[in-house]
Amino acid sequence: MNTTTMTTPTGPLTIIATDDGTVRAAGFTDSVDELLALVHPSLRGQPKARQDLGPISSAVRSYLDGELTAIDDVPVEQHTNGAFLGHAWDVLRTVKPGAPVTYTEYAELAGNPTAVRAAAQACARNAVALFVPCHRVLRTDGTLGGYRYGLEVKKWLLGHEVR
DSSP: OEEEEEEETTEEEEEEEOTTSOEEEEESSSOHHHHHTTSOGGGOOOOEEOSOOTHHHHHHHHHHTTOTTTTTTSOBOOOOSSHHHHHHHHHHTTSOTTOOEEHHHHHHHTTOTTOHHHHHHHHHHOSBTTTSOGGGEEOTTSSOOOOTTOHHHHHHHHHHTTO
């Protein structure tokens, strides 16, 4: 597993990825240990610091430069418990930049309109922030709600995406 920490306008973004370029964890922190704890034990490996993760780092730089869909095709891998969680993460990757949805709308997009709590749980358990854009989900009343890396980061990401 390879790691890098990139500088962003909202602070450090650390990424953990496999040798073949699949992101297993990403978050707005400089702590590899914090992120590694989010990775299921079956998907963990010994992290090796790298200056650059090639196409992954390039996609992030392009995203930060305004090419908001640059991160869409970066492969990700997370461990799921049941069909809904994996499907919900896949659906979350279809939520377009600048078009956030509410938890209710997210549950509907995932095919289960009554699963609002499960949709919120999918956001909370997401280990690959930015690449699986849980920041694009808002409370039903349109307010920000929570975000593992703080509301200021979420607010910056949403503002960046409406350009």
